[in-house]
Amino acid sequence: MALPEHDVADLGLAQAGVRRVEWAERAMPVLGRIRERFAEERPLEGVRVSACMHVTAETANLLRALRAGGADIALAASNPLSTQDDTAAALVAEYGVSVHARAGMDEDAYDRNLLTVLEHRPHLLFDDGCDLVNIAHTERPDLIAEAAGGCEQTTTGVIRLRGMSAEGALKLPMVAVNDTATKRMFDNRYGTGQSTIDGILRATNAMLAGRTFVVAGFGYCGRGLAERARGMGARVVVTEVDPVKALDAAMQGYTVLPMDEAAPVGDVIVTVTGNRDVVRPEHLAALKDGAVLANSGHFDVEIDLDALEAMAVEVRRGVRPEADEYVLADGRRVVLLAEGRLVNLGAAEGHPAAVMDMSFSGQALTAAWIAAEGASLAAGVHEVPGGIDTEVARLELEALGVRTDALTPEQEEYLRSWRA
Structure with a gap:
């Protein structure tokens, strides 16, 4: 099988990367359930995704879920110091993702890789700090018409997106996955x-x-x-x-x-x-x-x-x-x-995989939602639908074996009624 287009340090590291990805997978049960669901439902069939994210084992498990849902993905690194070269190799050789990332790359290579993944002509953009969206608007605005929208997973990126939106410069709907209750609490x-x-x-x-x-x-x-x-x-x-x-x-x-x-x-x-x-x-x-x-x-x-x-x-x-x-x-x-x-x-490996399980589960479900609803969304910054955040929390509680109370019909009526 032909490998996807790539620029990684050493494909010979792929098996070490697989072991790292599978280790992280053990602590990401919610994302694993979503990957199984995506494999059956294929909500991202034919959807091209360009992403600028940390190239880590946790990110790899998110991309595996998107791939199971039918997505075609091109990935650039959002930080040269966080790139795990073995994970990058595994994504290319084992998981079918086009990766352009090397640990320690300089700023010129960083910018070049962003432009390279944009050549994927994305329907969805996944960003970590708004650099990918920024360069798409400033250097490749011809790509915006094809994009249904995207996700931003950092506070800094959401701030930048809101600034673009306030100036009328943001030309596509971007969902602030950073702003969900589960993301803020856990991540x-x-x-x-x-x-x-x-x-x-x-x-x-x-x-x-x-x-x-x-x-x-x-x-x-x-x-x-x-x-x-x-x-x-x-x-x-x-x-x-x-x-x-x-x-x-x-x-x-x-x-x-x-x-x-x-x-x-x-x-x-x-x-x-x-x-x-x-x-x-x-x-x-x-x-x-x-x-x-x-x-x-x-x-x-x-x-x-x-x-x-x-x-x-x-x-x-x-x-x-x-x-x-x-x-x-x-x-x-x-x-x-x-x-x-x-x-x-x-200087470390980022958030524990158990933390990223919740963040990336919300991001995966949001990606499927944008793919289905993006055409009806106006350009600007949008919140994640509340039902997605609730679903992620419910799945996480199930994975932890934690049970909660449920409202009785009388309690639900009491909360709805102003006459009581």
């Missing part, structure tokens, strides 16, 4: 919290107990990270621009400070905002010796990396795996993890 909160700590520990082997751990941003990701850091015994400081979120953090017992005051006391500082320039030159100048900087908020713009480079008199690359040490003029050392990219994927 953003529990997944980001655990996997970010995992990345920091792998990269530094540092003790967190008794250290001051600064969390920049107290959205769902920041809350999960703060909880996990406190659970490791760290003193947690939160920085935030939203008064409501800052109040929430204070009421949960965290110290809330502006970054000007948090930077000088932080042993570990992690950005999880989805914005840029969260750690700026004035903050870098105030860091204590040995401070660790990491980002778990998507793009590598949350920490001012150009300023850090300019301030350094020496840069020691790879003092540990995915840890670079910047020596400042006064001798202070600042340790940057994963090049300022997502530390949970650059």
Whole structure:
């Protein structure tokens, strides 16, 4: 059988990739059920999908479900540090996906791969940060007419899509799969919290107990990270621009400070905002010796990396795996993890498969819904239908063996009636 078009590091890694994918599959029972359903119903028959996603074993299991439903898929990496070369090889050689991704590729290769997967002339776009949608609109607008819509699975990407929509620049319906209750709860909160700590520990082997751990941003990701850091015994400081979120953090017992005051006391500082320039030159100048900087908020713009480079008199690359040490003029050392990219994927393996089971199950069901309903949707950002989120939660509870109560007819009537 001819292999799909591809650009991967080494097809000889395919069997190692299969073992990795099958290991993740064990912790993804809901997606497995959806794959079985898709194989029977074929809701994506003949649908071409172009995707920009992390090339990991968990993503591979999502793509297997889409393939079972009939989809024809071309995949580019959304982060060069997160690409698992063995998974990429397995997707091509064993699972029939066109993959264009290599670990450690540069920015030119990243952009080139996005354009390559767009040549697939997609009916659906799967995005992780809005780069694929952005480049489709700016460099290949001729492809928009064929697309029924797409999915965006990150907070950063949804923010960018809403900006495009507000300016009238978004020409197709995009569904914010990031904004479902199950995604925010499991993926953003529990997944980001655990996997970010995992990345920091792998990269530094540092003790967190008794250290001051600064969390920049107290959205769902920041809350999960703060909880996990406190659970490791760290003193947690939160920085935030939203008064409501800052109040929430204070009421949960965290110290809330502006970054000007948090930077000088932080042993570990992690950005999880989805914005840029969260750690700026004035903050870098105030860091204590040995401070660790990491980002778990998507793009590598949350920490001012150009300023850090300019301030350094020496840069020691790879003092540990995915840890670079910047020596400042006064001798202070600042340790940057994963090049300022997502530390949970650059220095670890991202969210546990059990977390991605829920996120990707919702994404698979949403893809089938868009394929069926996309023609009736207006250009813009759309919410995932509530029934999909409920179905994913129900399937997950079944997989966990958890039972719930059900409303009696009298209770349902009571909730409907205003006369009672």
